[in-house]
Amino acid sequence: MSVSPRGPEHIGDPDRWGDTWGSGRYVAGGRCKSTARLEGKVVIITGANTGIGKETARDLARRGARVIVACRDTAKAEAAASEIRAETGNQQVIVKKLDLADTKSIREFAEQFLAEEKELHILINNAGVMLCPYSKTADGFETHLGVNHLGHFLLTFLLLERLKQSAPARIVNVSSLAHHVGRIRFHDLHGEKSYNRGLAYCHSKLANVLFTRELARRLQGTKVTANVLHPGSVHSDLVRHSLLMMWLWKLFSFFLKTPWEGAQTSIYCAVAEELNSVTGQYFSDCRPAYVSPRGRDDEAAKKLWSVSCELLGIQWD
Numbered sequence: 001m002s003v004s005p006r007g008p009e010h011i012g013d014p015d016r017w018g019d020t021w022g023s024g025r026y027v028a029g030g031r032c033k034s035t036a037r038l039e040g041k042v043v044i045i046t047g048a049n050t051g052i053g054k055e056t057a058r059d060l061a062r063r064g065a066r067v068i069v070a071c072r073d074t075a076k077a078e079a080a081a082s083e084i085r086a087e088t089g090n091q092q093v094i095v096k097k098l099d100l101a102d103t104k105s106i107r108e109f110a111e112q113f114l115a116e117e118k119e120l121h122i123l124i125n126n127a128g129v130m131l132c133p134y135s136k137t138a139d140g141f142e143t144h145l146g147v148n149h150l151g152h153f154l155l156t157f158l159l160l161e162r163l164k165q166s167a168p169a170r171i172v173n174v175s176s177l178a179h180h181v182g183r184i185r186f187h188d189l190h191g192e193k194s195y196n197r198g199l200a201y202c203h204s205k206l207a208n209v210l211f212t213r214e215l216a217r218r219l220q221g222t223k224v225t226a227n228v229l230h231p232g233s234v235h236s237d238l239v240r241h242s243l244l245m246m247w248l249w250k251l252f253s254f255f256l257k258t259p260w261e262g263a264q265t266s267i268y269c270a271v272a273e274e275l276n277s278v279t280g281q282y283f284s285d286c287r288p289a290y291v292s293p294r295g296r297d298d299e300a301a302k303k304l305w306s307v308s309c310e311l312l313g314i315q316w317d
């Protein structure tokens, strides 16, 4: 596979490398310059009560979208939503309960959404956990794999028909630069034989990249696009499970992006006009970025797809 040429002029070809690794605050920045309006558009953002998700919700609400804030803690989500409503004047910022660590909750969320909303134009799979001590979700999946990958995989499956009916529509998956270190360990997906919480996060973020690649391939011709991104290194609560990382994040906070800066690439992937027909790409700093060779492994992407379907008990052809 070709490693060059590079650069934003290659937007649209997922097999070309981009020209950035993705950065912290003072390396490259990256702002979404689109002024697109979203009146009449319906958006779901998972994990939008805080961090990057909240800033993404704030921006899309300002553009006039109906924003569904899908969160596990509805009290925290309501506080964020009422702040966004007050600041943007957009009253269509709505809180719904969604716990990605429980497939029952994901199914209930999707069922309620499909009953209440006629359209869905943008799905932003943003929520995530990092550095969790070994634990399992309600369905017995290792937590990083379960929340970061399988939860969003199931959510996307359940909402896909509504996205297709509402097309043009976009799916935006929030991954990480950490996917470069990840591997899909099919022989030990749930980390039962060996577990490292840092690597478990990286594996789940590689799963986000592979999921997007295969999803985009399957969605060719539907006017539903799927892209994936690294938001940069962002000062947020993501490192809350590690005292050491919390301390390091505080110490180096000056070099980290703010959540608003971190949200720019999500916003770009959700609204930028030049991405109308771009799919299957990986972005950072609002530009195409380097994807690891493992993130371009089509065989692994296909295998992960079928294993995910098996684990979730779904048929997604």
Ligand SMILES: NC(=O)c1ccc[n+]([C@@H]2O[C@H](COP(=O)([O-])OP(=O)(O)OC[C@H]3O[C@@H](n4cnc5c(N)ncnc54)[C@H](OP(=O)(O)O)[C@@H]3O)[C@@H](O)[C@H]2O)c1
Binding pocket: 046, 047, 048, 049, 050, 051, 052, 053, 070, 071, 072, 073, 076, 098, 099, 100, 101, 102, 126, 127, 128, 129, 130, 147, 174, 175, 176, 177, 230, 231, 232, 233, 234, 235, 236, 237, 238, 239
């Ligand atoms: N921060 C960075 O430097 C960085 C770098 C690369 C990639 N990312 C990615 O960016 C995304 C957003 O991260 P962030 O930095 O904004 O972190 P954050 O502030 O910790 O936000 C994570 C969000 O995910 C939610 N969440 C966690 N478990 C959930 C579950 N079981 N069900 C539903 N929601 C759940 C959290 O809800 P609660 O508030 O209830 O916990 C929170 O709203 C993540 O996918 C992360 O991997 C971040």
